[in-house]
Amino acid sequence: MNRQLDLALDGIRKRLLEMGTAVEQSVEDATQALLVRSVDGFERVRETETKINRLQVEIDQECVELIAQYTPVARDLRLVIAAIKMTMDLERMGDQAMNITHCVKDYLKETPIDLSLRLSAMALTCRRMIADSLDSFLRRDESLARKVLLRDDEVDSERDAIVKELLEIMRKDSSKVSSGLALILIARNLERLGDHATNIAEDVIYASSGEDVRHVGAKPSETE
Amino acid sequence: MNRQLDLALDGIRKRLLEMGTAVEQSVEDATQALLVRSVDGFERVRETETKINRLQVEIDQECVELIAQYTPVARDLRLVIAAIKMTMDLERMGDQAMNITHCVKDYLKETPIDLSLRLSAMALTCRRMIADSLDSFLRRDESLARKVLLRDDEVDSERDAIVKELLEIMRKDSSKVSSGLALILIARNLERLGDHATNIAEDVIYASSGEDVRHVGAKPSETE
Numbered sequence: 001m002n003r004q005l006d007l008a009l010d011g012i013r014k015r016l017l018e019m020g021t022a023v024e025q026s027v028e029d030a031t032q033a034l035l036v037r038s039v040d041g042f043e044r045v046r047e048t049e050t051k052i053n054r055l056q057v058e059i060d061q062e063c064v065e066l067i068a069q070y071t072p073v074a075r076d077l078r079l080v081i082a083a084i085k086m087t088m089d090l091e092r093m094g095d096q097a098m099n100i101t102h103c104v105k106d107y108l109k110e111t112p113i114d115l116s117l118r119l120s121a122m123a124l125t126c127r128r129m130i131a132d133s134l135d136s137f138l139r140r141d142e143s144l145a146r147k148v149l150l151r152d153d154e155v156d157s158e159r160d161a162i163v164k165e166l167l168e169i170m171r172k173d174s175s176k177v178s179s180g181l182a183l184i185l186i187a188r189n190l191e192r193l194g195d196h197a198t199n200i201a202e203d204v205i206y207a208s209s210g211e212d213v214r215h216v217g218a219k220p221s222e223t224e
Numbered sequence: 225m226n227r228q229l230d231l232a233l234d235g236i237r238k239r240l241l242e243m244g245t246a247v248e249q250s251v252e253d254a255t256q257a258l259l260v261r262s263v264d265g266f267e268r269v270r271e272t273e274t275k276i277n278r279l280q281v282e283i284d285q286e287c288v289e290l291i292a293q294y295t296p297v298a299r300d301l302r303l304v305i306a307a308i309k310m311t312m313d314l315e316r317m318g319d320q321a322m323n324i325t326h327c328v329k330d331y332l333k334e335t336p337i338d339l340s341l342r343l344s345a346m347a348l349t350c351r352r353m354i355a356d357s358l359d360s361f362l363r364r365d366e367s368l369a370r371k372v373l374l375r376d377d378e379v380d381s382e383r384d385a386i387v388k389e390l391l392e393i394m395r396k397d398s399s400k401v402s403s404g405l406a407l408i409l410i411a412r413n414l415e416r417l418g419d420h421a422t423n424i425a426e427d428v429i430y431a432s433s434g435e436d437v438r439h440v441g442a443k444p445s446e447t448e
Contacts, residue, residue, distance in 0.1 A: 053439035061436070064305055071295045081288055081308060088312050170394070170401045177394045177401065181408065188409075212285070215277035 005070040012062060012083050013138070019055040019090045020134040022048050026097035027130060027193060031123035033104045034116050034186065045101045052094035056087040075207070082207035086137070089196040089203075093130070096189045096196075103182045103189070110179035113169055115162065119186055122158045125151065126190045129197035136204045148201035149213070155194035162187040229294040236286060236307050237362070243279040243314045244358040246272050250321035251354060251417060255347035257328045258340050258410065269325045276318035280311040299431070306431035310361070313420040313427075317354070320413045320420075327406045327413070334403035337393055339386065343410055346382045349375065350414045353421035360428045372425035373437070379418035386411045 026048040029041035063080045066072065072080055129151050136145035163184050170180035202214050250272040253265035287304045290296065296304060353375050360369035387408050394404035426438050 050439075057436050057438060060305075064301060067291065067305075068297050068301055073292050077288060077292055081284070081291075084305060084308060085312060088309060167402055167405065170405075171398045174395045174398055178391055181391065181394075181405070184405065185412075212281050214281060215274075 005066075005072060005076060008066050008070060009072070009076060009079055012059065012066065012080065015055065015059045015062065016083055016086055016090075017134065017138060019052060019059065019087065020130075020137070022052050022055065023090050023093045023097070024127065024130055024134070026052065026094055027100075027123075027127055030097040030100040030104070031120065031127070031190075033101060034107070034123075035120045037108060037116075039105060039108065042101045042105065045097055049094045049098050052091055056091040059087050060084055075210070078210060079207045082203040085203050086200055089199045093193055093196045096193050099189045100186050103186045107179050107182035107186070110182065111173075111175045113166070113176055113179050113183060115165065115169075115183055118162060119183060119190070122155065122162065122187065122190050125155055125158070126193045126197070129155070129194050130200075133197040133200040133204070136201055140204070140208055142205055142208050145201040145204040149198055152194055152198045155191050159187045159191040229290075229296060229300060232290050232294060233296070233300060233303055236283065236290065236304065239279065239283045239286065240307055240310055240314075241358065241362060243276060243283065243311065244354075244361070246276050246279065247314050247317045247321070248351065248354055248358070250276065250318055251324075251347075251351055254321040254324040254328070255344065255351070255414075257325060258331070258347075259344045261332060261340075263329060263332065266325045266329065269321055273318045273322050276315055280315040283311050284308055299434070302434060303431045306427040309427050310424055313423045317417055317420045320417050323413045324410050327410045331403050331406035331410070334406065335397075335399045337390070337400055337403050337407060339390065339393075339407055342386060343407060343414070346379065346386065346411065346414050349379055349382070350417045350421070353379070353418050354424075357421040357424040357428070360425060364428070364432055366429055366432050369425040369428040373422055376418055376422045379415050383411045383415040 026045050029045045029048070033039060033041050063084050067077070067080055070076075129148050132144055133148045135141065136148065166180045166184050166187075170177045199214075202212075205211055205213050250269050253269045253272070257263060257265050287308050290304055291301070294300075353372050356368055357372045359365065360372065390404045390408050390411075394401045423438075426436075429435055429437050
């Protein structure tokens with residue numbers, strides 16, 4: 001029985017990593033588009049989002065069946081509950097990759113603003129947070145998960161700096177209002193991606209230790 | 225045993241409604257601030273967000289304990305799983321109410337734009353969606369939940385129309401770039417609130433029928 005439960009839990013882990021890998025690919029495609037100023041990756045982002053949505057429905061169903069069949073307790077139950085929360089975050093991340101591609105599309109139609117390198121640097125930080133949060137889940141590495149939490153503020157302040165700079169540019173040159181807004185929304189989506197990576201890291205800590213670190217000394221969120 | 229499980233499930237329902245009522249209050253305070261051009265409600269929104277965050281942690285814990293203690297199956301298990309998903313949506317809605325208050329604060333510092341009535345109308349639609357999604361949960365009214373799903377597109381197109389109008393205003397008058405951005409972000413936060421109400425309605429349908437209606441004919445999301 002326990003052996004079967006362990007196999008079932010490993011199955012859930014593998015499926016979550018499949019979903020996480022799809023999200024990483026999607027975020028990479030979406031953010032690369034801005035750097036290379038090309039729309040080539042867009043169709044793939046859309047296809048990947050459909051795959052991510054399907055995986056969420058399937059994995060949630062597998063988790064419910066696992067609970068009904070094996071009635072896991074303690075750490076095993078926490079893993080399954082964390083898995084259901086993770087699929088919600090990963091699904092939103094797929095949406096955000098789509099949002100970014102929409103914004104990049106809008107941006108490429110408008111007057112360029114020389115800030116794409118700074119945004120790409122922010123994108124890289126977010127992608128590292130996503131990779132580390134998934135790694136911490138794969139290796140059950142609680143300390144790596146806690147490192148992810150620390151990087152959230154960094155991304156927040158980078159977003160604020162970018163928005164401030166863009167508002168200045170938009171005020172000075174009305175021809176850059178649309179492209180400025182597109183970049184502001186990209187920065188906000190990147191920051192949200194960092195938030196979701198943080199949520200996943202919190203789920204990893206919860207699953208392994210039972211400690212719920214959400215909202216511990218929480219500051220009010222300031223992102224959409 | 226079953227009687228105890230039923231009591232425990234009712235307890236979870238009551239707690240979710242407590243959380244949902246706090247979210248409704250928070251969204252009302254946040255959106256009223258724009259209409260009355262006053263910052264009086266802000267402190268209450270912040271306090272309510274802290275309460276909402278606490279309720280999420282507590283309710284999730286109660287759900288895990290319920291599963292471990294009573295090993296619910298079928299419809300009962302689906303309700304508990306749906307409850308855990310609902311707390312994630314409700315918690316995000318509390319964040320979005322906070323985001324809206326931040327944007328209203330920014331907006332009130334800048335050159336006013338005569339669009340607050342239109343935004344307030346959009347806010348009213350979103351608040352109705354939230355109220356109906358919580359009602360459908362309370363009354364286990366699957367058909368009301370399905371009605372909520374239908375209103376999502378309405379809110380999406382209203383957001384698009386508002387953003388288009390604001391971009392025009394920002395291009396024409398650079399003194400309105402900051403206030404325009406604040407209103408655009410409010411419109412996007414309202415649309416996200418509608419999305420979360422939709423998620424809750426989907427959870428209600430899942431809990432009562434076992435049918436997972438997420439991503440059925442899903443269009444790519446275009447919000448943060």
